Amino acid sequence: MSAPAFHVLIVDDDPDNARMLKVLLKKEGLDAAIALDSPAAIAAADVQRPDVVLLDLSLPGMSGIDVAAELRRTPDRSGCILVAITGHGKDSMPSPSPFDRYFAKPLDVDCLLAYLAEVQAGRELPSWAQAVA
Secondary structure (H helix, E strand, O other): OOOOOOEEEEEOOOHHHHHHHHHHHHHOOOEEEEEOOHHHHHHHHHHHOOOEEEEEOOOOOOOHHHHHHHHHHOOOOOOOEEEEEEOOOHHHOOOOOOOOEEEEOOOOHHHHHHHHHHHHOOOOOOOOOOOOO
16 A cells, blocks of 8 residues: 655745746656645645645735735644745744745756655654744
8 A cells, every 4th residue: 555645735825936836846756736825825735634735925915925824824734734835035934934944046947856855755854833944
């Protein structure tokens, strides 16, 4: 019996960035889906129950920070690991943060893949009260 699929939701309003990241994740054997805006991200989290959400913070309308806070507010969606991916500095992150991890753009894909491997292996457990790494 094979292990259950590891689901990653990519939220980015730049379709090219989202597709490129999806291809890289699929190449690593991860199940990846894309949401291109905030409402689609929240709806996808409800349906897909991702293990990890990779969330661009600069989304039109509802920001990625607001999306993360919404995901944390609802118990059915709060169990996923939220990863901020942004071109803004770490100083732009709220405190306390709804995110489990922060990656700056340009994204170091090798670091992201190593982090996802740790999460998938169960070595990285969500800690909602923990400050952004």
